[in-house]
Amino acid sequence: MKLRSSKAACCLGATLVVMMMPVLPKVTDAKPTYEQHESTITDTEVRVASYAANVEEVILTGYEEQQGQMQNKALAITEPYLDVYSADDENSSVNGRLYKNTVVDVLEVNGSMTKISSGNCEGYTKTAALLFNQEAEVIAQTLDEKDILTGYTIEEAEAKEAEEEAARIAEEERIAAEQEAARIAEEERIQAVISRTISGADISYNSTMSVSNEEIYLLACIIDWEAAYEPYEGKLAVANVVLNRVRSSNYPNSITGVIYQKSQFSGASDGAGGPSAKFQNRLNSGIRTQECMDAALEALSGKNNIGGYTSFRMVSITNLSAMSDYVIIGGHVFH
Numbered sequence: 001m002k003l004r005s006s007k008a009a010c011c012l013g014a015t016l017v018v019m020m021m022p023v024l025p026k027v028t029d030a031k032p033t034y035e036q037h038e039s040t041i042t043d044t045e046v047r048v049a050s051y052a053a054n055v056e057e058v059i060l061t062g063y064e065e066q067q068g069q070m071q072n073k074a075l076a077i078t079e080p081y082l083d084v085y086s087a088d089d090e091n092s093s094v095n096g097r098l099y100k101n102t103v104v105d106v107l108e109v110n111g112s113m114t115k116i117s118s119g120n121c122e123g124y125t126k127t128a129a130l131l132f133n134q135e136a137e138v139i140a141q142t143l144d145e146k147d148i149l150t151g152y153t154i155e156e157a158e159a160k161e162a163e164e165e166a167a168r169i170a171e172e173e174r175i176a177a178e179q180e181a182a183r184i185a186e187e188e189r190i191q192a193v194i195s196r197t198i199s200g201a202d203i204s205y206n207s208t209m210s211v212s213n214e215e216i217y218l219l220a221c222i223i224d225w226e227a228a229y230e231p232y233e234g235k236l237a238v239a240n241v242v243l244n245r246v247r248s249s250n251y252p253n254s255i256t257g258v259i260y261q262k263s264q265f266s267g268a269s270d271g272a273g274g275p276s277a278k279f280q281n282r283l284n285s286g287i288r289t290q291e292c293m294d295a296a297l298e299a300l301s302g303k304n305n306i307g308g309y310t311s312f313r314m315v316s317i318t319n320l321s322a323m324s325d326y327v328i329i330g331g332h333v334f335h
Contacts, residue, residue, distance in 0.1 A: 074116065075136035076102040076129065084123040084151065088113045096121035097157040102149040103140070106132070121151030186284075193217070193286045198293060207300040209246070215255040217283075219243075220296040222259050224287040225268055225279060226312075227332070232291050234330035237306045239299035241334065244310045251310070309334040 076082045076098035084096035088110055098104065104116035104125075114127045131139060140148065152160060194217040211219075219242060227238045245251035245258045252258050260269045268279040275283060287293060306327060312334045320326070326335040 070133050070137045070140070072106050073136065074104050074106050074114070074130040074132045075139055076100065076104065076125070077131055077139065078129045081157070082125055082129050084116070084121055084125050085113075086123055088115070088124050090126075092124075094154055095123050096151055096153050098125060098151050099149050099157075101139075101143055101147055102151055103136075104130070104151060116151070118151030120153050120156065190217075190283070198297070208302045209243070209300065211255060211300065216293075216296055216300065218259060219255050219300070220287050220293040221279075221282055222265055222268060223292040223295050224289070225282055226266060227330070228288050228292065230330040230332065232295065233305055234332060235291055235295035236299055236303065237309075237329045237332070237334050238312065239295045240304045240306050241310060241312055243299055243304075244306075244308055248310060305329070306334045311335055 077100060079100045081100070082098040083094045084098060085092045086095045098118065102118055104118040106114060107117055108115040109127060112127055113124045114130060115124050116122070194213050198213065198216060219239060222242060223235050223238050227235045242255060242258050246253060246255060252261055259265055260273050260275065262269055262271045267276055270276045312332045315328055315331055315333050318333050320333065323335060326333050
């Protein structure tokens with residue numbers, strides 16, 4: 001619904017008239033007689049006058065058409081909808097709804113209430129909630145035709161809303177089902193990785209504490225996270241730091257709790273008891289060397305190469321002169 005601007009049309013017409021006007025000869029003080037004046041009118045002047053009259057007619061016609069596009073109509077803009085009453089009274093029964101961007105025919109304006117008709121809906125609604133004439137046209141011309149609605153009776157509106165609600169629920173259920181299927185598939189994939197990784201170990205596993213396969217895998221992943229390129233003894237040492245903390249009253253009492261404790265293992269925790277995004281990627285992709293799983297299983301079986309140490313850091317950033325009790329394995333100092 002496009003609306004031409006009457007001001008723009010008038011300006012265009014005036015500009016065209018000026019551009020078409022000829023340069024007339026300078027008028028002298030002497031007034032010509034009627035016969036002289038008549039004889040001096042050129043064909044160009046006649047054509048200019050005729051063109052100006054035609055332009056004026058086009059402008060006026062366009063203005064009338066413009067005025068007629070939303071004449072006796074209004075646009076409902078209340079979200080989600082505007083009630084339509086059976087009588088000129090908000091206490092009367094509601095017999096229809098005007099959803100946002102509904103165009104209505106204005107039958108009567110009576111102060112605060114306006115009688116309207118749109119689609120199968122007819123009744124009274126709040127005048128203040130409608131846009132009329134130019135205001136309505138400005139909004140309407142920004143809308144796609146498919147977005148401009150007609151009114152609904154209350155029965156039609158309730159059926160429409162019930163259908164939309166059913167569609168919304170169906171969509172939510174579809175998304176939930178897809179997410180659950182994806183979760184199960186990912187869980188099965190991780191379990192397969194865990195089983196394959198554990199079964200591929202060269203260690204005779206006999207755990208000294210009760211742990212699940214998931215925690216064994218988590219321990220192997222934190223070894224990979226912290227010591228993937230360290231010698232095997234360095235990997236075993238990292239595993240024992242985790243297990244020493246589990247046994248200590250100063251730390252959480254599970255492998256999961258220790259690894260996901262805030263600000264402990266180089267950004268492995270999200271700070272809220274779960275894995276960070278980067279560490280989750282490591283869990284998803286698996287360990288890079290089988291030695292990480294071997295070290296995890298051997299530490300769980302009781303092999304300890306660092307005693308009761310519960311911390312480690314890179315040798316390159318450690319002031320060893322300030323420490324009295326520690327052991328260096330690979331690139332880490334354990335203390």
